[in-house]
Amino acid sequence: MTTDVSGSGRHRATPTSAPGFSSGGSASDDRRRRDLRKMKLLATSFLIGAAVVYLVTRYLEHRDGAQVAAWVGYVHAASEAGMVGALADWFAVTALFRHPLGIPIPHTALIRKKKDDIGDQLGGFIEENFMTPEVIVQRAEQLDLPRRVATWLADPNNAPRVSDEAARAIKLASEMLRDEDIEQFIQATLRWAAEPEWAPAIGRILHQLIAEDRLEPVFQLLCDRAHDWALGSQDLIDRVVESDVGPAWKPKFVTNLMGDRIYRELVDFTYKVRTEPNHQMRRSMHQFVEQFADDLQKDPEMVARFENIKRELVGSEEVAGAASTAWNTGKAVIEQMLADPNSTLRNTLTDAAINLGRRIRDDRPLQEKMNWWVARVANHLATNYSREIISVITETVRGWDAEDTSRKIELQVGRDLQFIRINGTVVGSLAGLVIYTVSVLIFS
Numbered sequence: 001m002t003t004d005v006s007g008s009g010r011h012r013a014t015p016t017s018a019p020g021f022s023s024g025g026s027a028s029d030d031r032r033r034r035d036l037r038k039m040k041l042l043a044t045s046f047l048i049g050a051a052v053v054y055l056v057t058r059y060l061e062h063r064d065g066a067q068v069a070a071w072v073g074y075v076h077a078a079s080e081a082g083m084v085g086a087l088a089d090w091f092a093v094t095a096l097f098r099h100p101l102g103i104p105i106p107h108t109a110l111i112r113k114k115k116d117d118i119g120d121q122l123g124g125f126i127e128e129n130f131m132t133p134e135v136i137v138q139r140a141e142q143l144d145l146p147r148r149v150a151t152w153l154a155d156p157n158n159a160p161r162v163s164d165e166a167a168r169a170i171k172l173a174s175e176m177l178r179d180e181d182i183e184q185f186i187q188a189t190l191r192w193a194a195e196p197e198w199a200p201a202i203g204r205i206l207h208q209l210i211a212e213d214r215l216e217p218v219f220q221l222l223c224d225r226a227h228d229w230a231l232g233s234q235d236l237i238d239r240v241v242e243s244d245v246g247p248a249w250k251p252k253f254v255t256n257l258m259g260d261r262i263y264r265e266l267v268d269f270t271y272k273v274r275t276e277p278n279h280q281m282r283r284s285m286h287q288f289v290e291q292f293a294d295d296l297q298k299d300p301e302m303v304a305r306f307e308n309i310k311r312e313l314v315g316s317e318e319v320a321g322a323a324s325t326a327w328n329t330g331k332a333v334i335e336q337m338l339a340d341p342n343s344t345l346r347n348t349l350t351d352a353a354i355n356l357g358r359r360i361r362d363d364r365p366l367q368e369k370m371n372w373w374v375a376r377v378a379n380h381l382a383t384n385y386s387r388e389i390i391s392v393i394t395e396t397v398r399g400w401d402a403e404d405t406s407r408k409i410e411l412q413v414g415r416d417l418q419f420i421r422i423n424g425t426v427v428g429s430l431a432g433l434v435i436y437t438v439s440v441l442i443f444s
Contacts, residue, residue, distance in 0.1 A: 032411050039418035046425040047090070050082035077436030078429040085428020089421045096417075097410045111409055112402040119397025123390040131390060136382040137375045146360055146370035153357025159350045160341075166349040167338040174331055182327050199306040203296030210290060219285055220274075227270040230263075237263050 057076035061068050094100045095108040111118070129135075152158055209215050238259040273281045295302040337345040360366055381389070410417075 036414045039415045043418045043421035046422050047086040050079045050425055054079035054083055074433060074436055078433040081432020082425045082429030086425035089424030093417045093420055097406045111406040115402050115405055116398050119394045123394040127386055127390045131382055131386040133379045133382040136378045140375045140378040145374055146367045150357045150360035153353050154361045162353045163346045163350040167346055171338055198310050199296040199303040203293045206293035223274040227274045230266045230270040234263050
């Protein structure tokens with residue numbers, strides 16, 4: 001349904017077929033049409049039957065005159081009233097959907113003419129009786145939605161469906177995100193990130209980390225790695241000593257002695273740095289970081305050098321291209337894993353959903369808190385957006401084609417309405433019989 005805004009500011013809908021009222025016939029619609037035709041034929045047969053009986057009694061009255069049998073008057077009155085009742089109810093039922101006999105009688109074809117009013121009144125009725133904050137909040141609390149959803153998620157029998165739905169949602173999101181849009185987003189993000197100065201902020205962060213002694217684990221890791229490297233550096237030291245230390249004609253044993261001595265000293269030094277928290281080397285590392293943090297905030301030359309490095313790094317085409325390549329590669333891997341029902345990704349999603357469901361299912365305080373959230377959201381929607389929600393009904397009804405809507409509504413309820421015509425014939429006949437009988441008793 002498409003809408004435009006008229007001069008009055010009201011949204012008007014372009015007529016379309018009503019949802020669920022498709023112009024094409026379904027099997028259920030065909031069955032309803034057959035049932036409706038049968039009921040119309042049955043109701044009409046009651047009218048025809050009453051008319052035949054009326055004509056027969058009129059014939060008998062005309063033939064026999066004053067000598068006509070007494071029962072004829074009773075049957076005549078009943079049949080005449082039955083015809084009147086049948087015709088009146090036929091008119092009433094027909095007037096709901098179309099002009100009787102095609103004559104544009106006032107206050108007929110009501111559904112065609114009042115379609116928009118019906119939609120407005122239906123929307124108003126729902127808004128006043130169902131979309132009030134009190135009703136919505138009460139219903140939201142009674143649903144106990146978190147417990148129901150958590151219980152369903154925690155059931156292992158539902159795991160395949162959870163996996164399928166999660167995979168479908170991720171795949172849909174992936175299809176909605178075009179590669180060109182992601183690449184543009186990445187480039188825009190990199191440009192945005194490169195605009196402000198990083199140096200002062202990083203300097204303040206380093207100062208805070210030093211004050212909270214958060215860098216000590218990093219220093220310890222560096223010392224551990226340095227000692228591990230030293231332990232495996234014997235061959236490298238021997239090659240360096242042989243090629244770069246002393247004259248080229250020095251004896252082999254001298255080279256070995258020098259290499260062994262350097263190796264032992266290096267291993268011993270890195271071990272001490274690794275195991276002694278107050279080692280001079282570790283204090284120097286702290287001092288270096290503190291001085292670097294100060295320079296990033298106060299030294300214009302350091303700030304300029306740091307910002308130049310940042311711009312060259314973040315603004316380079318290589319970085320943007322690498323980010324785009326990472327997105328394309330990651331997307332392909334995710335899609336491949338989602339296609340496999342037994343992939344690690346899908347199993348992880350399923351396990352996470354089941355664990356979350358169990359956690360919520362077994363934690364009643366958490367359920368109550370989530371129920372409170374649901375009630376708050378429902379109250380907010382009902383308070384602020386009830387009219388917009390109801391407009392879905394009114395604008396949808398406005399968009400329906402009047403002729404098609406009238407025909408389809410008649411198809412849905414017309415079979416039951418034909419009973420009104422049948423009842424009208426029967427009740428009218430009985431009423432005519434009673435009236436005639438009473439009049440005979442009074443005036444005989």
